[in-house]
Amino acid sequence: MQALPLLPYLAQQAQAKLPVDIWHYLQSDAGCGAQLQSNEAGWQIKKLIPRPLTALHHPNTQCTMFAEQWAHPIMLAPVAYQRLFHADGEIGTAVACNAQQGQMMVSSLASQSVNEIVKQAQQPLWFQLYWQGDRARTEVLLRKALAAGVSAIVFTVDAPVKQALIDLPKGISAVNLAQPLAMQALQAGQSQVFDGWMTQAPTWEDVAWLRQQVTIPLLIKGLMHEDDARRVVALGCDGIVVSNHGGRVLDGTPTVAAVLPEMVAAVAGQCKILVDSGIRSGQDVFKALAMGADAVCIGRPYVWGLAAEGAMGVAKVIRTLRDELEMTMALTGVSSLAEMRQVKLYV
Template sequence: MQPLPLLSYFAQQAQAKLPADVWHYLQSDAGSGLQLQVNELGWQSKKLLPRPLRALQQANTRCELFSEQWAHPLLLAPVAYQRLFHADGEIGSAVACNAQQGQMMVSSLASQPISEIVTQAQQPLWFQLYWQGDRERTAALLQKALAAGVSAVVFTVDAPVKQALIDLPDGISAVNLAQPLSMRPVHMGQSQVFDGWMTQAPTWEDVAWLRQQVPIPLLLKGLMHVDDAKRAVEYGCDGVVISNHGGRVLDSTPSVAAVLPAVVAAVGSQCKVLVDSGIRSGQDVFKALAMGADAVCIGRPYIWGLAAEGAMGVAKVIRTLRDELEMTMALTGVSNLSELRQVGLFE
């Protein structure tokens, strides 16, 4: 019998080890389950042409963003409550990230203190910021992250008010928050969404305010529309992360692969463009970079590794994706990421 690909093996191991409700929380999306397939098929539908006999000159996967240099363009996307999946938690993921010479975005809903995560990582990490209902609470969380020494802030805007979608067990919580964000009560005849939920959601005016509070690179995460990417640049953002939140917020969106080229054409010369959602192989990474992304974020796959083997599992997932990226580059005759962006993909 053929052995499973390593990521599929880790997914199976994670499902076997995690309680059913935790596995469902990790894998769930916003609706029918089809959005996960749309995200993955978006990358898989792009085709590659092999280019044999090409001499590779000093081949490497080195990536540089905002004066940071990494061995590869694979970032760990922000995932909340990582101690749900393994006792190593976010610290385990951060240590693995450092060992694999990469970068990690730490979630606002991390289950371990941001200062400890950065310390154990032995490198500055990026911080993913959720709006905390108002500017005062958001500023307090931001200042905690800045004091911990983070090197970039990634403001996630596609989940206007983020709360746990699972009953958290005792001992696991969003420890970096002063207190959990609670919904404002609504009165008879009012809308839970419009009069409750959305009254605590950020706006473009809040992005302008946030830009003034953040002295390091600021990226907006969760954009899918070209006009929103253009506006992010106008408001002084240093980068955008094209994402549909892994399908967890709004069902029936296009795949990131479908919208990435237009966003790159619109703002790629003015800011950095990153992507996530549906990346499941080094070939997917290659395709995203060839379509103009500056780096790629992975989410569920590294959590599979964390659940299966802790920090070591995360390191193996990163290394596997990098190996697959290198193999794809070798078979298409590409020496580095600059050359990779010039590769044409077949639909």
């Protein structure tokens, strides 16, 4: 019998089923776990006031963005190598997402073909793009995603230095990449960071170039500084995903919940604002939307579901978060996502 709430229960089941190294890869952050915990706490310290007796007029959680309409604002963040966690992989996740009338971002490091993932999802999906070291290689991956029929590109810029690494088992790889990105041999006295990784990292000039290549919505993922938000708007991008990569890149950053209001103010409605990192409940979703986000992204929670129960587990996670969001709306007297913007949060 399940004694725990669903998400902790699925996390427990996932840990029991996964090899130790794969579980550690999924749960690791850039430090000793403190960033992951602070991400979660950042949402939890925000408090809500109940509003009983409020009449709800046609309550719903519908979310519309870039001419797409979903039943809820809970998106699935890009997670690499999902066949590490279950044989269903990204296809299972996509099928579950479609069944729950939502949207997902397919990772550049997906372990299944982006074309097949989109085909099995039976809906256009979003594609998360990693820079491939130069424009030519990046364009090859971009064109492959566009040919598969993706409806938005999410360019992740906050992980030029990789912290969470794993030796992949035989049969699992980033199948959509032409070939692994190889580092040039370092000379004596050169830096692995400055003369290695950072020579293949994107710049603002590359963002401007990418904007010219993409006619569908382009979002920039991994920004937390208001000046960067304003620069994204100036370059004509369509959205920002405010994120610290789930704590997996730079340890000791502010929580996403702490910087979200500044980012919302900086863009002043000129582009969409999404947010991830530390979302663990429907109440967290509500708080993010009340603070100005247009939608939220979850990562580890749906992978717990995938590892524990395959596609069905992913669907359970999405449905549970949506149920919790609806309960929070009912208890705070809110009928729609738009009305959440009027809700005051307390600390």
